[in-house]
Amino acid sequence: MLNKVVIFGVGLIGGSFARALKKAGAVREIVGVGRSAASMARALELGIIDAVGVTGEPSLAAALHGADLVLLAAPVAQTEAILAAIAPHLPAGAVVTDAGSTKSDVVAAARRALGGKVAQFVPGHPIAGRETNGPDAAIDHLYIGKKVVLTALAENSAADIERVAAAWRACGAIIHRLTPQEHDKVFAAVSHLPHLLAYALVDDIARKPHADLLFQYAASGFRDFTRIAGSSPEMWRDISLANQPALLTELDAYMAQLMLLRARLAAGDGAALERVYSNAQRARHQWITAIEAAEAPPSPDKAE
Amino acid sequence: MLNKVVIFGVGLIGGSFARALKKAGAVREIVGVGRSAASMARALELGIIDAVGVTGEPSLAAALHGADLVLLAAPVAQTEAILAAIAPHLPAGAVVTDAGSTKSDVVAAARRALGGKVAQFVPGHPIAGRETNGPDAAIDHLYIGKKVVLTALAENSAADIERVAAAWRACGAIIHRLTPQEHDKVFAAVSHLPHLLAYALVDDIARKPHADLLFQYAASGFRDFTRIAGSSPEMWRDISLANQPALLTELDAYMAQLMLLRARLAAGDGAALERVYSNAQRARHQWITAIEAAEAPPSPDKAE
Numbered sequence: 001m002l003n004k005v006v007i008f009g010v011g012l013i014g015g016s017f018a019r020a021l022k023k024a025g026a027v028r029e030i031v032g033v034g035r036s037a038a039s040m041a042r043a044l045e046l047g048i049i050d051a052v053g054v055t056g057e058p059s060l061a062a063a064l065h066g067a068d069l070v071l072l073a074a075p076v077a078q079t080e081a082i083l084a085a086i087a088p089h090l091p092a093g094a095v096v097t098d099a100g101s102t103k104s105d106v107v108a109a110a111r112r113a114l115g116g117k118v119a120q121f122v123p124g125h126p127i128a129g130r131e132t133n134g135p136d137a138a139i140d141h142l143y144i145g146k147k148v149v150l151t152a153l154a155e156n157s158a159a160d161i162e163r164v165a166a167a168w169r170a171c172g173a174i175i176h177r178l179t180p181q182e183h184d185k186v187f188a189a190v191s192h193l194p195h196l197l198a199y200a201l202v203d204d205i206a207r208k209p210h211a212d213l214l215f216q217y218a219a220s221g222f223r224d225f226t227r228i229a230g231s232s233p234e235m236w237r238d239i240s241l242a243n244q245p246a247l248l249t250e251l252d253a254y255m256a257q258l259m260l261l262r263a264r265l266a267a268g269d270g271a272a273l274e275r276v277y278s279n280a281q282r283a284r285h286q287w288i289t290a291i292e293a294a295e296a297p298p299s300p301d302k303a304e
Numbered sequence: 305m306l307n308k309v310v311i312f313g314v315g316l317i318g319g320s321f322a323r324a325l326k327k328a329g330a331v332r333e334i335v336g337v338g339r340s341a342a343s344m345a346r347a348l349e350l351g352i353i354d355a356v357g358v359t360g361e362p363s364l365a366a367a368l369h370g371a372d373l374v375l376l377a378a379p380v381a382q383t384e385a386i387l388a389a390i391a392p393h394l395p396a397g398a399v400v401t402d403a404g405s406t407k408s409d410v411v412a413a414a415r416r417a418l419g420g421k422v423a424q425f426v427p428g429h430p431i432a433g434r435e436t437n438g439p440d441a442a443i444d445h446l447y448i449g450k451k452v453v454l455t456a457l458a459e460n461s462a463a464d465i466e467r468v469a470a471a472w473r474a475c476g477a478i479i480h481r482l483t484p485q486e487h488d489k490v491f492a493a494v495s496h497l498p499h500l501l502a503y504a505l506v507d508d509i510a511r512k513p514h515a516d517l518l519f520q521y522a523a524s525g526f527r528d529f530t531r532i533a534g535s536s537p538e539m540w541r542d543i544s545l546a547n548q549p550a551l552l553t554e555l556d557a558y559m560a561q562l563m564l565l566r567a568r569l570a571a572g573d574g575a576a577l578e579r580v581y582s583n584a585q586r587a588r589h590q591w592i593t594a595i596e597a598a599e600a601p602p603s604p605d606k607a608e
Contacts, residue, residue: 127523147521182517189509190522194529196565197501199584204561205493206587213486215591217451218494219431223595224531225498229588231525233581237574244569251566255559257508261500262555265548270541277537280503283510284533287519291527 002027002167006053006063006070008082009034010043012130013099014073015138018048020171023140031063034074043135061089069167072098077238079106083113083121090117095160097124101187102242103151103180119155122164123180124148125187126173144172151180188246193254195236196247198229306331306471310357310367310374312386313338314347316434317403318377319442322352324475327444335367338378347439365393373471376402381542383410387417387425394421399464401428405491406546407455407484423459426468427484428452429491430477448476455484492550497558499540500551502533 005021007014010032021027032049034040040052053063064070064086072082079100090096096114100106103123110121128146130137148168152161165175178186205214240247264272309325311318314336325331336353338344344356357367368374368390376386383404394400400418404410407427414425432450434441452472456465469479482490509518544551568576 127521149521176521186514186518186521189512189518190526194505194526196569197505197562198529199581200561200565201498201501201558202584202588203580204558206583208493210490211587214490214493215587215594217431217453217480217490218591218595220433221532221535222494222498223592224528225502226584226588227528228525229581229584230592231585233578233585236581237578240569240577241572241574244572248566248570251562251569254505254508255562255566257504258501258555258559258562261504262552262559265500265544265555266552268545268548270545273544274537274541276507277503277533277540279510280506280530280533281535281537283515283519284506284530287522288527288534290519291522 004029004067006031006067008072009074011133012137015048016142019140024170026170064089067094070096076100080109096121097164103183105242107180123151148173149176151183184246188250193250198226202229308333308371310335310371312376313378315437316441319352320446323444328474330474368393371398374400380404384413400425401468407487409546411484427455452477453480455487488550492554497554502530506533
């Protein structure tokens with residue numbers, strides 16, 4: 001049982017973490033901290049949090065007093081500033097984690113902001129999300145059956161890592177472990193690159209002189225392919241820049257693949273095209289089959 | 305009211321056309337022709353067609369006798385062979401149309417196969433599809449509110465074009481007109497290129513040494529982005545080759561766009577990235593809003 005959890009940013013991610021911990025009876029008190037007084041008031045009204053902390057001193061010291069777990073779920077651009085603000089007031093027994101989509105940059109920011117207290121920071125990334133946001137979007141079952149990747153630091157104690165892992169498990173999540181570098185390489189390939197590609201395609205089409213004609217005939221395949229281009233441009237600008245080295249590597253590999261396919265298409269090499277298409281279809285089918293099995297709730301009583 | 309409709313290939317596309325015409329009371333008799341005796345028997349059993357034609361002579365002559373509309377809905381690779389087979393038996397009053405995803409190549413095949421009778425061929429492309437196939441997949445409402453693009457030839461009479469258009473309208477579809485070249489350019493951009501890009505991404509990931517690790521963390525965004533890579537490799541090989549010139553043009557434009565984005569990412573130019581992402585998000589949002597309005601059923605009594 002956690003005594004006091006402090007959550008920076010009580011929207012979909014932070015608010016759902018709070019709701020899930022409460023539903024599991026895994027926490028005594030949750031304090032929310034955020035820049036929007038209206039959001040904090042709403043989170044309090046909805047019962048997501050028990051108290052509102054304020055960002056300035058000495059209020060932040062009071063909010064953190066007695067905390068055993070701190071989650072950063074505000075926009076990632078604020079991560080370093082929040083860590084710097086809490087560093088002087090962080091109790092020795094508290095563990096800090098985050099929910100950012102990139103990890104190498106967060107680790108670098110944490111080292112700068114926390115200095116000698118960086119051992120208390122266990123970086124994390126819950127692989128869950130929806131297109132909604134704000135306290136009203138928070139639900140108690142967002143993380144059931146979902147992965148949370150922890151990218152622990154060499155300085156972290158096993159007990160601190162376990163405290164973060166146990167909190168996420170109480171929310172129904174499944175814990176995975178990667179290094180920050182592995183994490184960023186993996187997500188550059190399966191998430192960040194597809195976002196860039198989808199944005200690029202829609203922008204490319206939208207800039208053509210006959211864009212209206214083109215959009216008129218775009219159908220369900222185009223809709224699915226470009227769904228992620230409906231995501232927040234600011235958030236994905238930040239993620240692209242934060243994971244720039246790994247994203248460039250994946251983009252270069254993909255452009256090389258496109259050049260190869262272009263040569264095959266130009267040569268009219270149908271057999272070569274079909275090999276690529278078939279391999280992709282087969283791999284995707286295997287993947288879908290595997291995730292449909294793996295993403296089932298871990299046990300029936302934890303399901304919604 | 306059509307007297308006799310002959311459909312080559314009574315799967316999702318041909319069978320749904322048959323069911324919709326029957327539901328609308330727009331046809332007296334439908335004859336199905338196909339290479340699979342089992343599929344034809346099933347289509348007959350399901351009441352999709354009233355009789356089965358056989359492909360050899362003189363049966364084909366009998367099947368076409370008295371026909372006023374012929375739809376080719378077999379795999380596009382068979383188009384030229386079917387047209388060549390029916391050419392000697394095509395009644396002067398019959399109009400032939402097709403359902404192929406590319407049109408310039410179909411027009412060229414029709415000119416070769418039909419010769420002087422090419423005026424009786426009105427090329428078409430219904431923009432509808434599902435992931436199922438065969439006679440059991442056929443439904444009477446597949447085309448309600450969907451677009452059918454007719455790419456009429458200079459030789460077509462206005463009456464023949466109208467006969468094809470009226471049949472599709474009876475199925476609930478909305479008729480659009482493009483030239484074969486316009487059609488192929490449009491679909492290269494909004495359909496054929498996205499398919500190639502999705503296949504390329506999944507194949508690229510599947511060939512990496514750490515593919516298993518990557519697929520393990522792929523989530524819903526990846527699932528949507530790559531959904532079209534689950535399509536038939538043979539069909540998309542054929543479409544890629546059939547529309548090779550337009551597809552190469554679109555692929556080149558897209559690769560140029562990626563090179564530009566790569567330069568911006570490498571330079572850390574967040575403002576430029578955000579402009580592309582924002583433009584894409586805005587264009588996609590406008591498009592979704594427009595299609596949600598346009599794809600509503602044309603009138604309530606035609607809805608399912």
